[in-house]
Amino acid sequence: MHVETSYFSVQTNGKGTYEITDEIQRKIDRCGLRSGTVTVFVQHTSCSIVIMENADPTARADLEEFFNRLVPEDADYFTHGSEGSDDMPSHIRMVLTRTSETVPIADVKMQLGTWQGLFLFEHRRSPHRRKIFITIIGE
Amino acid sequence: MHVETSYFSVQTNGKGTYEITDEIQRKIDRCGLRSGTVTVFVQHTSCSIVIMENADPTARADLEEFFNRLVPEDADYFTHGSEGSDDMPSHIRMVLTRTSETVPIADVKMQLGTWQGLFLFEHRRSPHRRKIFITIIGE
Amino acid sequence: MHVETSYFSVQTNGKGTYEITDEIQRKIDRCGLRSGTVTVFVQHTSCSIVIMENADPTARADLEEFFNRLVPEDADYFTHGSEGSDDMPSHIRMVLTRTSETVPIADVKMQLGTWQGLFLFEHRRSPHRRKIFITIIGE
Numbered sequence: 001m002h003v004e005t006s007y008f009s010v011q012t013n014g015k016g017t018y019e020i021t022d023e024i025q026r027k028i029d030r031c032g033l034r035s036g037t038v039t040v041f042v043q044h045t046s047c048s049i050v051i052m053e054n055a056d057p058t059a060r061a062d063l064e065e066f067f068n069r070l071v072p073e074d075a076d077y078f079t080h081g082s083e084g085s086d087d088m089p090s091h092i093r094m095v096l097t098r099t100s101e102t103v104p105i106a107d108v109k110m111q112l113g114t115w116q117g118l119f120l121f122e123h124r125r126s127p128h129r130r131k132i133f134i135t136i137i138g139e
Numbered sequence: 140m141h142v143e144t145s146y147f148s149v150q151t152n153g154k155g156t157y158e159i160t161d162e163i164q165r166k167i168d169r170c171g172l173r174s175g176t177v178t179v180f181v182q183h184t185s186c187s188i189v190i191m192e193n194a195d196p197t198a199r200a201d202l203e204e205f206f207n208r209l210v211p212e213d214a215d216y217f218t219h220g221s222e223g224s225d226d227m228p229s230h231i232r233m234v235l236t237r238t239s240e241t242v243p244i245a246d247v248k249m250q251l252g253t254w255q256g257l258f259l260f261e262h263r264r265s266p267h268r269r270k271i272f273i274t275i276i277g278e
Numbered sequence: 279m280h281v282e283t284s285y286f287s288v289q290t291n292g293k294g295t296y297e298i299t300d301e302i303q304r305k306i307d308r309c310g311l312r313s314g315t316v317t318v319f320v321q322h323t324s325c326s327i328v329i330m331e332n333a334d335p336t337a338r339a340d341l342e343e344f345f346n347r348l349v350p351e352d353a354d355y356f357t358h359g360s361e362g363s364d365d366m367p368s369h370i371r372m373v374l375t376r377t378s379e380t381v382p383i384a385d386v387k388m389q390l391g392t393w394q395g396l397f398l399f400e401h402r403r404s405p406h407r408r409k410i411f412i413t414i415i416g417e
Contacts, residue, residue: 001140001141001142001279001417002279003279003313003314003416003417005313005382005384005389035142035144036142036274036276037178037274037276039315039380039382041380041381041382041389042391043389043390043391043392043394044391044393044394045329045330045331045391045393045394050234051184051233051238052184052230052234053184053230056219056221058218058219059219059227059230061218061219062214062216062217062218062219062227062230062231063230063231063234065216066210066214066231069216070209070348071344075340075344077340077343077347078340079336079339079340080334080336080337080339080340082334088337088340091330091331091337091340091341092340092341092344094329095328095330095341095375096235096374096375097234097235098237098376099329099379099394100379100380100381101238101239102178102180102239102241102380103180103239104144104178104180104272104273104274105274106144106272111144111180111182111272112182113181113182113183113184113270114182115183115184116182116183116184116238131391133382133384133389134382135314135315135382135383137276137314137315137415137416138142138276139140139142140279140280140281174281174283175281175413175415176317176413176415189373190323190372190377191323191369191373192323192369195358195360197357197358198358198366198369200357200358201353201355201356201357201358201366201369201370202369202370202373204355205349205353205370208355209348235374236373236374237376240377240378241317241319241378241380242319242378243283243317243319243411243412243413244413245283245411250283250319250321250411251321252320252321252322252323252409253321254322254323255321255322255323255377276415277281277415278279278281
């Protein structure tokens with residue numbers, strides 16, 4: 001059994017989804033672990049980790065628009081506004097999605113389905129550098 | 140320490156929740172691992188894995204109706220429609236729920252609460268064969 | 279490699295978020311595991327585990343109010359009402375959030391970001407005693 005921890009950063013350019021599947025698979029390739037799990041954890045409260053359809057970019061555009069409408073910036077009951085009108089909606093969108101994903105590994109490959117990709121989902125409007133922590137456990 | 144990976148399929152009959160608790164417990168019984176975690180991961184982007192109240196079927200019916208209303212099929216801003224009007228809502232419902240669950244194991248039993256069951260949550264209207272990957276890690 | 283399982287209870291005083299970060303870190307300190315993951319799993323279907331901004335309490339108040347509005351108690355299509363009008367909304371809010379979180383550990387510390395805290399999110403109005411199961415895996 002083996003544990004390997006590491007991290008990497010993603011520079012975002014504002015709101016949207018950023019694929020990180022290949023970066024994570026490369027880390028598994030490098031450590032050579034055959035079988036187990038990888039946990040992908042983002043160390044922030046205004047962006048998320050999601051698994052999403054990775055083939056057609058319009059699916060991700062519709063997803064992002066859904067969240068824009070479900071959690072609007074100008075809700076009149078928000079009191080947490082000191083960091084900008086997109087800050088509180090970012091926290092809520094993060095809670096509605098996920099801070100981490102745990103993906104199975106077999107034969108040194110993440111066992112994603114054909115259309116599954118791993119994405120950083122940035123909820124803030126301005127560019128941010130996001131830190132993603134990777135834990136690979138297995139044998 | 141031990142890792143065991145396997146998978147099984149669930150044939151769905153359209154939208155709804157399908158309990159998979161017993162199938163997963165049987166896999167733990169077979170491998171005999173006493174203590175650790177099981178990660179249940181579904182390899183698709185239009186269905187989910189959720190833990191839900193397993194006693195009263197009306198709770199699941201109300202849950203399904205909530206998602207029907209929260210993510211309607213006919214949103215006028217959707218552009219990803221080539222696979223049918225229930226495809227894009229399925230991706231969004233998947234992102235709002237979960238692709239995997241990690242459940243603790245102690246004494247060879249999943250440590251679910253009294254009313255917790257594991258369910259495949261199918262979001263498409265037509266029948267689908269869904270592949271679920273299981274990773275058991277522990278000792 | 280090592281697995282350690284344990285649990286603790288949180289007494290809630292009705293709806294709201296209750297921080298559990300320190301309690302979980304103390305368990306990691308006690309077992310001394312340097313590197314791996316901790317899975318925090320709540321054994322109930324009417325409360326959640328979430329990671330949330332831990333600095334400004336107004337962020338959590340806004341989050342709670344968002345969920346009150348997104349999943350109202352008096353939806354006219356609910357049929358599961360025998361346990362009170364706040365029961366069915368609690369199940370839905372649980373499914374929209376998370377039953378567990380898996381957090382990386384390095385150097386005997388949870389690798390949370392600066393503003394990340396772990397919270398029990400209670401969805402019922404009356405006080406409840408909630409059981410949280412902890413699994414630490416690593417070396």
